Amino acid sequence: MSVLRHWHPVCLSSRLGRRPVMAQVEGHEIVLFRTATGQIGALDNSCVHRRMRLSCGKVAGEHLVCPYHGWTFNYTGAGESPGTPKMTAQAPAYDVREEWNYLWIRQAGSNSPFPDLSVDGFAPVRPLEHTIDAPLEVVLDNFTEAKHVASVHSYFGYDLDRMAEVQSHVEPSEFEVRVRNTGPQRSIPFPLRWAYAIKTGDTFHWEWVTRFAPVHVTYDEFWTDPQSGQQRGVHARIRIFFYALDDHRTRLVTFAAFKLPFSPVVNGFFLMFRDIARWLVGWEMSRDADMLAQLADKSPGIEGMKLSRFDRLLALHRDRIERVYRE
Ligand code: FES
Ligand SMILES: [Fe+2]
Structure with missing residues (x-):
């Protein structure tokens, strides 16, 4: 099982603007992106079609677009091929949380608890x-x-x-x-x-x-x-x-x-x-x-x-x- 079942702080919130950002944990690449309405997606950085880095792509509206052949993915990882519109696929996705101006991810479906960040008056x-x-x-x-x-x-x-x-x-x-x-x-x-x-x-x-x-x-x-x-x-x-x-x-x-x-x-x-x-x-x-x-x-x-x-x-x-x- 991957360490990514635990929450990891992977990107300063302010670093994620209109362009996707690549994060890395134990050699595994993850792409983070923010859609036009502010939803944050975190997916495996390897396109399900032919493994292009999605972090080299761009955000268009509510989708991340792969730069190689134009597959599009929404923030949950639901993907569609532009050339074969009936062809869909699910990209491996992560849960995302924003705490202390930082973006945290955890493998979707994991129940590992969020770490205690309380400050008690500090x-x-x-x-x-x-x-x-x-x-x-x-x-x-x-x-x-x-x-x-x-x-x-x-x-x-x-x-x-x-x-x-x-x-x-x-x-x-x-x-x-x-x-x-x-x-x-x-x-x-x-x-x-x-x-x-x-x-x-x-x-x-x-x-x-x-x-x-x-x-x-x-x-x-x-x-x-x-x-x-x-x-x-x-x-x-x-x-x-x-x-x-x-x-x-x-x-x-x-x-x-x-x-x-x-x-x-x-x-x-x-x-x-x-x-x-x-x-x-x-x-x-x-x-x-x-x-x-x-x-x-x-x-x-x-x-x-x-x-x-x-x-x-x-x-x-x-x-x-x-x-x-x-x-
Ligand atoms: S590799 Fe992503 S669309 Fe082909
Ligand atoms: Fe030290």
Whole structure:
């Protein structure tokens, strides 16, 4: 069974205009199109007639027109041949949903539930998109591990010298893996410390839960005063969806939201903060992408690696990717 039975975020809503757009999941191509009345269709990108890419075609009224011999398809995939009008065919179609300014697809007929995107009072920012030149498993390894943040990231996270103080608690269950990390926030530049209302040495809580249908991680990032234990500063709730474009490239779609600790008046300042915070999340993620691109061996296998206490997740995730996601 295809992973496409789960919902996948495949295209920014605003990217789908009058022209069809091609999306890709695990090497499988899908064409998305928007008809004149605003219906959105998602079909296999290979024309049922002689396998032309439908994404090279165009939209005319309520139909997508194949560029090769002019078959037409409506948004449900019902197709007709122009030369043989009695000849019809059904193109494999997908369910489409628009959430958070993103288009999500799932194989028609599947009952896989839509992932939880709730924000509970956090203020959302526009989605972020990254493509990383490494397979899904290897990318997920990086995004569910606290050790690299000290060396790879620029601002947030722990100090390499104080890594031994970082507590990492892993709680696996049948369908998800929960991790809680706490440790001292490393030194960060004054403007960021100020904007986030935190101090160097505050306890940085980095907690996440990884789910596999589809593969996504929900992160909670917040700080507490190491003396009183009181929470202070910004609280971020970040959800990243991961899927393979093909065997070598992984797509990441990030939905971030932030909660501010200030008075309502000061929180009004948030409009500006929001773009800075979004930029920072994107920046830190591009650091991951650059690092992963340089791996000497990107194969997802873990045999022969010298793994440490932070690396227990590699096997837990591979098991769930096979069993829950790919099945
Ligand atoms: S391949 Fe599409 S109409 Fe012939
Ligand atoms: Fe990272």
